[in-house]
Amino acid sequence: MAGEAEQLRAYVEYLRDMGVHDFYRRGEPVYAEAVPVPAPAAVAAVSVVDEVAEARPLPAKTTVVEQPVVPVAVPVRPQFLEPPIAKLVSFDDLLPLPAARVDAAHKAEALAEIKTEIGDCTRCPLAYAGRRTIVFGDGDANARLMFVGEGPGADEDTSGIPFVGKAGQLLNNMIQAMGLKREEVYIANIVKCRPPANRVPEPVEANTCDQFLLQQIDVVQPQVIVALGATAAMYLLGVKQSLSALRGRWHSCRGAKLAVTYHPAFLLRDPAMKGEAWKDLQRVMGEMGLKSPAKA
Numbered sequence: 002m003a004g005e006a007e008q009l010r011a012y013v014e015y016l017r018d019m020g021v022h023d024f025y026r027r028g029e030p031v032y033a034e035a036v037p038v039p040a041p042a043a044v045a046a047v048s049v050v051d052e053v054a055e056a057r058p059l060p061a062k063t064t065v066v067e068q069p070v071v072p073v074a075v076p077v078r079p080q081f082l083e084p085p086i087a088k089l090v091s092f093d094d095l096l097p098l099p100a101a102r103v104d105a106a107h108k109a110e111a112l113a114e115i116k117t118e119i120g121d122c123t124r125c126p127l128a129y130a131g132r133r134t135i136v137f138g139d140g141d142a143n144a145r146l147m148f149v150g151e152g153p154g155a156d157e158d159t160s161g162i163p164f165v166g167k168a169g170q171l172l173n174n175m176i177q178a179m180g181l182k183r184e185e186v187y188i189a190n191i192v193k194c195r196p197p198a199n200r201v202p203e204p205v206e207a208n209t210c211d212q213f214l215l216q217q218i219d220v221v222q223p224q225v226i227v228a229l230g231a232t233a234a235m236y237l238l239g240v241k242q243s244l245s246a247l248r249g250r251w252h253s254c255r256g257a258k259l260a261v262t263y264h265p266a267f268l269l270r271d272p273a274m275k276g277e278a279w280k281d282l283q284r285v286m287g288e289m290g291l292k293s294p295a296k297a
């Protein structure tokens with residue numbers, strides 16, 4: 002089975018290299034017979050997902066041809082994403098903040114709707130790379146603090162919950178040291194499916210999946226986001242800089258203050274850097290008025 006997934010992935014990558022990008026779907030299939038000729042009012046009612054996708058500029062070589070929608074009897078191909086975009090776009094530039102915010106009583110419901118929208122997602126190649134579970138996110142829908150990592154690992158792929166392996170245990174310890182419980186924060190990743198062999202998500206994967214994380218952030222509306230590692234920071238902020246250049250100062254993302262620190266998996270490999278990560282978290286605690294349990 003794993004061999005078949007690898008073979009399929011290699012095939013997808015080959016076709017992508019050849020310029021075939023129609024594997025990347027936007028939203029659920031929309032068949033021609035189900036699409037009426039749009040009335041003006043219906044055209045205005047686009048989903049957040051559509052708005053995010055449209056916020057990404059098409060490559061210069063792409064020609065967009067407006068075709069009239071003609072109802073036909075035979076369902077044919079689904080609505081496809083545009084070719085993958087390698088350009089980095091910050092979450093703030095991707096889409097304006099929503100004019101109406103979800104109130105506290107409806108945040109859990111709104112998150113459930115995003116999860117339903119994701120469904121059994123096959124919008125990017127990670128769907129065909131051996132993933133077992135889509136790891137949506139975990140925690141308090143009304144959390145003041147949100148952690149964003151890179152992508153699920155093997156333990157998360159099995160459990161469907163982000164940060165549950167050794168790195169997850171370390172993150173739990175970090176959260177406790179901040180005077181919080183894990184269930185009081187919200188945790189998610191840039192991509193929701195495990196990249197094979199825990200490799201870094203490719204741009205097409207991150208740029209396809211991040212529309213859902215953006216919606217989650219807009220629903221939770223955290224006061225502070227902590228980007229765990231350079232990959233999370235790169236996609237949230239739309240900049241490719243070293244971690245040392247991004248740490249130690251505040252950034253902004255979707256109305257929240259954003260801090261950058263080391264990924265717990267990195268800290269497991271290099272425990273000497275835990276002190277530096279703790280400095281980052283102390284700045285977050287200062288911003289949020291949190292006290293370490295030892296000092297409370």
Ligand code: SF4
Pocket residue numbers: 119122123124125126127128135192193194206209210
């Ligand atoms: S990583 Fe995201 S976009 Fe890709 S298949 Fe999984 S849920 Fe869908």
